[in-house]
Amino acid sequence: MKMDTAQRLLTLNRQFYTTCAGAFARTRGVNQAGLLPSLPFLPPTPIVLDLGCGQARLAGWLANQRPSLTYIGLDASAGLLHAAARTVASLATVRAQLLLADVTAPDWPAAVLPLLPTGVRFDAIYALALLHHLPGFDLRATVLRQAARLLAPAGVLVVSYWQFLDEARWRQRQLPWETIGLTAGEMDPGDALLDWRRDGQGLRYVHHVTPAEANDLAAAADLQVATTYHADGQSKHLNFFQILAAE
Structure with a gap:
């Protein structure tokens, strides 16, 4: 995919999460049953980074599983972070910080590190429903690789x-x-333009990451696959999960 095409798709998604942040947040339920397999990888008081945190529903769910966690939520949407602030304010036992940052910016990890004590890294980094909104294999792999460098030695990435x-x-x-002035020939296989119809209208770029491509992304980021599974939705197959560890 050409760089200018990728930038147009990133701009499209930024516009969506600016315009539809409130409506999008209202559709995100609190049920996170698909994340139960990640719990054995977390220590009793984990330090967690939530990439593309949205309204921080992960923080709410983890607060019931690991009440004393330290949580940092990162998102590029100010509107979604506003909703996240309301979520974390209700979590009395959670030490929470929120950060407005974009993982497509080359230096985004530099904005995260000052929020941690010197030498401390994350026990777990969650990237839920994030990477498939990033255009191009190389960008997805780069973000995974950057995230892996923020992990503690026994830390995991949950994707x-x-x-x-x-x-x-x-x-x-x-x-x-x-519809947005592009052609199918400019896209990668698995790319899609989806509409949004709740409390307004919007358009989003999404890429269908197959399990095989997910394995390729992990390998490109020098990560080992600890486990994989499907979960969520009526089919219990709506999301494909990987739990990844540094090699």
Whole structure:
């Protein structure tokens, strides 16, 4: 994918999460049952980074599992971070910080490190429903690689990929690329333009990351796959999860 095309897709998604932040946050439920397999990888008082944290629903869920966790939520949407602030304010036992930053910026880890004590790294980094909104394999792999460098020696990356093309209702929601002045020939296989119809309208770029591509991304980021599984949705197959560790 050409760089200018990737930038147009990133701009499209930024506009979506600016315009539709409130409506999007209201659709995100608190059920995080798909994350239960990640709990054995967390110490009793973990330090956790939530990339693309949205309204920080991960913090709310983890507060019931690891009440004394330290949580840093990072998102590029000021509107979603506003919702996240309300979430973490209600979590009395959680030490929480929120950071407005964009993982597509080359130096985003430099904004995270000052929030940690010197020499301390993360026990777990969650990248849930994030990487499939980043255009191009190289960018997705770069963000994974950068995140891995923020892990403690025994830390893990918990990644989820939306398997939207496996369900007919989402395949039917695809729009032609000409809707935004692009063509299918400019896209990578698995790229899609999806519409949004709740409390307003919007458009989002999404990439269908197959399990095989997820393995390739992990390898490109020098990460080992500790476990994989599907979960969520009525089919219990809506999201593909990987728990990754540094090699």
